[in-house]
Amino acid sequence: DVKVTQSSRYLVKRTGEKVFLECVQDMDHENMFWYRQDPGLGLRLIYFSYDVKMKEKGDIPEGYSVSREKKERFSLILESASTNQTSMYLCASSSADMNTEAFFGQGTRLTVV
Amino acid sequence: AQKVTQAQTEISVVEKEDVTLDCVYETRDTTYYLFWYKQPPSGELVFLIRRNSFDEQNEISGRYSWNFQKSTSSFNFTITASQVVDSAVYFCALSGSARQLTFGSGTQLTVLP
Numbered sequence: 001d002v003k004v005t006q007s008s009r010y011l012v013k014r015t016g017e018k019v020f021l022e023c024v025q026d027m028d029h030e031n032m033f034w035y036r037q038d039p040g041l042g043l044r045l046i047y048f049s050y051d052v053k054m055k056e057k058g059d060i061p062e063g064y065s066v067s068r069e070k071k072e073r074f075s076l077i078l079e080s081a082s083t084n085q086t087s088m089y090l091c092a093s094s095s096a097d098m099n100t101e102a103f104f105g106q107g108t109r110l111t112v113v
Numbered sequence: 114a115q116k117v118t119q120a121q122t123e124i125s126v127v128e129k130e131d132v133t134l135d136c137v138y139e140t141r142d143t144t145y146y147l148f149w150y151k152q153p154p155s156g157e158l159v160f161l162i163r164r165n166s167f168d169e170q171n172e173i174s175g176r177y178s179w180n181f182q183k184s185t186s187s188f189n190f191t192i193t194a195s196q197v198v199d200s201a202v203y204f205c206a207l208s209g210s211a212r213q214l215t216f217g218s219g220t221q222l223t224v225l226p
Binding site: 031035040041042043044048050058088090092094096098100102103104107 | 206
């Protein structure tokens with residue numbers, strides 16, 4: 001059974017903290033994505049990666065960074081968490097040629113207080 | 114840049130009615146892929162369909178059908194004889210040559226008994 005696993009289902013962090021959200025996939029996919037989902041705004045792409053050590057900005061990269069040191073792992077980093085980063089974060093992976101759908105993790109509900 | 118627009122924020126229908134969810138996209142690519150996902154109240158994203166830009170045939174799967182028209186840059190989704198279990202948020206998405214996977218803002222469908 002194919003899987004995208006996010007390290008935490010729920011997180012509560014304080015303003016100013018450095019936050020790491022981890023995502024691991026077991027499908028040998030080249031592409032990995034980080035989205036945030038907010039009511040009425042859909043899934044907005046933060047960053048994506050199409051190869052190890054490669055990263056591309058999505059539509060809302062401000063306040064975030066990413067790391068992809070291994071093919072199966074894609075980390076989202078909030079350098080200094082702020083309350084407006086409270087959201088649901090979704091990780092996804094897909095093959096390079098998109099000949100299948102993207103697979104999603106279960107999501108991490110992050111609350112910044 | 115690519116874009117997906119789902120102009121219908123919320124739709125409410127009575128069970129057994131047919132309903133069409135609209136999706137309009139923008140891309141400069143000649144090769145691209147379009148997707149529909151369903152997000153039920155439980156939160157997980159469920160893949161429904163993938164269509165590439167060279168295949169304009171309409172698709173039918175049970176009560177679901179999809180109408181892809183390149184001339185109008187639209188990929189609409191129709192549910193025939195809707196059921197309460199169809200209540201969910203539905204997302205349309207686009208992936209092109211840059212491998213970025215862009216989602217629309219989603220349509221909340223409520224099917225009333």
